[in-house]
Amino acid sequence: MKVFLLILLALPVAAFSAEQTASLKEALPVSDEPAIEQRMVNLAEDLRCLVCQNESLAGSHAELAEDLRKEIREQMKAGKSDKEVIDYLTNRYGDFVLYRPPLKPVTYLLWFGPLLFLGIGGSIWYATLRRRRTMQSAEIDEQKLAVAAQLLEEKE
Amino acid sequence: MKRWLPLVIFLVLVGFFAKGLFLNPHEVPSPFIGRTAPAFTLPLAGNANASFSPSDMKGKVWILNVWAPWCSACRQEHGYLMQLAQTGAVQIVGLNWKDADREAASLLTRIGSPYIAVPDDLDGRVGIDYGVTGTPETYLIDREGIVRMKHIGPIDGEVWIKKFEPKLKELGA
Numbered sequence: 001m002k003v004f005l006l007i008l009l010a011l012p013v014a015a016f017s018a019e020q021t022a023s024l025k026e027a028l029p030v031s032d033e034p035a036i037e038q039r040m041v042n043l044a045e046d047l048r049c050l051v052c053q054n055e056s057l058a059g060s061h062a063e064l065a066e067d068l069r070k071e072i073r074e075q076m077k078a079g080k081s082d083k084e085v086i087d088y089l090t091n092r093y094g095d096f097v098l099y100r101p102p103l104k105p106v107t108y109l110l111w112f113g114p115l116l117f118l119g120i121g122g123s124i125w126y127a128t129l130r131r132r133r134t135m136q137s138a139e140i141d142e143q144k145l146a147v148a149a150q151l152l153e154e155k156e
Numbered sequence: 157m158k159r160w161l162p163l164v165i166f167l168v169l170v171g172f173f174a175k176g177l178f179l180n181p182h183e184v185p186s187p188f189i190g191r192t193a194p195a196f197t198l199p200l201a202g203n204a205n206a207s208f209s210p211s212d213m214k215g216k217v218w219i220l221n222v223w224a225p226w227c228s229a230c231r232q233e234h235g236y237l238m239q240l241a242q243t244g245a246v247q248i249v250g251l252n253w254k255d256a257d258r259e260a261a262s263l264l265t266r267i268g269s270p271y272i273a274v275p276d277d278l279d280g281r282v283g284i285d286y287g288v289t290g291t292p293e294t295y296l297i298d299r300e301g302i303v304r305m306k307h308i309g310p311i312d313g314e315v316w317i318k319k320f321e322p323k324l325k326e327l328g329a
């Protein structure tokens with residue numbers, strides 16, 4: 001049991017060091033211009049890798065992601081703005097490449113859906129509260145109250 | 157009625173999830189549908205002196221099949237593409253995508269080629285221009301050079317009859 005626990009504890013450490021050596025290897029072919037590289041990574045973090053769709057373009061090892069990073073780097077070196085680079089990518093891969101979907105009629109439900117549900121939930125909550133309040137303030141029949149008190153006393 | 161409401165909401169959710177479960181996340185809608193196919197000029201695989209450009213196909217309904225010798229799903233659809241080429245239903249151009257080992261020409265002589273031309277996209281730039289995310293991907297392009305349909309994944313008889321044939325009929329090819 002103890003041995004098992006030790007192994008369990010050691011696992012994340014081993015995984016971490018493996019990851020680190022991998023990222024060290026990855027770090028080698030970096031651009032000679034750190035400013036461009038930083039801009040590229042910042043931009044690519046908000047873009048989807050189209051091969052492994054749950055990874056960002058910055059973090060993916062897929063070959064296509066590497067090609068696209070190279071393309072972004074080159075366009076930035078050529079003086080293109082971030083917006084121009086994003087337009088280049090969305091023209092080819094669609095809005096799907098963006099992790100932050102743009103605000104337009106088809107995405108209204110996506111952007112404002114949470115507000116809509118908050119509104120629905122809020123109105124249900126409000127309606128319930130109001131109903132409770134009216135229930136409490138229901139008129140008390142003094143006569144019936146007296147009868148009830150009497151009954152209770154009798155029982156004792 | 158009120159008592160059944162949670163169950164109804166639950167069933168609606170189950171419906172959505174069941175639908176989502178059977179969607180293919182790689183079937184990303186292509187922004188090229190209805191747009192002119194990007195222009196390019198590339199040398200042919202195995203014959204660098206000749207070249208291919210989409211404008212060569214003006215006036216024809218044709219298919220651009222993005223494939224690669226290293227792609228096993230492409231080998232899967234190869235047989236069906238051969239059949240299509242033999243019936244002459246449509247002309248197929250095979251974009252050879254990122255063939256770093258330069259195998260396309262020899263592979264096609266060995267297993268047969270369904271293509272009328274095999275433009276050689278060594279660095280994958282043309283693939284990026286077409287929004288290719290992986291092989292095989294297939295574009296249906298009309299007489300005016302406009303992309304009418306994109307299919308992701310291998311083509312087989314079912315895909316052909318369900319997706320391509322109705323579109324081809326519509327385009328009068």
